[in-house]
Amino acid sequence: MFQSISIRYLAGIGTRLLIVGFVVVSTGCVPATGELLASSTDVSLPSQLRAFPQQAPVEGERARMTALAWGQITLIDECLRLTDPYNVEDTGHLIIWPADHEARDESGVLVIYDGAGQRVGQVGDKVFMGGGEDDRIEPITETVFGLQEATPAECPGPYWVMGNIEPNKWPTPAP
Numbered sequence: 001m002f003q004s005i006s007i008r009y010l011a012g013i014g015t016r017l018l019i020v021g022f023v024v025v026s027t028g029c030v031p032a033t034g035e036l037l038a039s040s041t042d043v044s045l046p047s048q049l050r051a052f053p054q055q056a057p058v059e060g061e062r063a064r065m066t067a068l069a070w071g072q073i074t075l076i077d078e079c080l081r082l083t084d085p086y087n088v089e090d091t092g093h094l095i096i097w098p099a100d101h102e103a104r105d106e107s108g109v110l111v112i113y114d115g116a117g118q119r120v121g122q123v124g125d126k127v128f129m130g131g132g133e134d135d136r137i138e139p140i141t142e143t144v145f146g147l148q149e150a151t152p153a154e155c156p157g158p159y160w161v162m163g164n165i166e167p168n169k170w171p172t173p174a175p
Contacts, residue, residue, distance in 0.1 A: 046105035050078035050154055055161065056146040057099035064163035065132025069093070072126045075110060079155035085126055093133065093160035094151060096140075112165075121167045130163035 045052055072085035083092030100115025111122040121127055135158045141150040
């Protein structure tokens with residue numbers, strides 16, 4: 001089952017790993033007015049996507065949550081989610097992408113690129129993702145995570161606010 005890690009026992013090692021997600025909020029990290037910025041709907045989205053929710057751009061280094069999640073980038077109801085690839089009933093977490101990321105349709109496959117133009121994943125990829133969880137289901141309408149726009153009602157939570165992504169690094173199940 002897809003999980004974000006808060007406290008997880010590492011079998012065979014006998015230690016406990018504590019990963020604490022946190023956000024550093026400082027001046028300039030979120031819009032001061034509390035209003036949402038220009039939305040990702042202002043740019044052309046691939047036709048397969050209802051929305052591509054993103055964090056607002058910031059000057060300098062952006063604050064990141066530091067929890068870890070793993071799963072598969074999945075398109076469900078025109079929304080990109082991080083799901084458990086071994087549980088077909090899992091609806092996963094709606095991914096809130098960094099401001100400089102974009103989705104492109106490449107021959108019918110949704111591919112994600114970072115701000116440097118590097119491919120970081122595509123629908124179907126199994127990935128490790130840094131970031132943090134917001135477990136509410138209703139749309140996020142405030143700028144608590146520095147969102148560019150409210151999340152659409154058709155793409156309910158829970159949410160994964162992405163910090164970084166490590167594509168194509170998936171553990172092989174033990175025999």
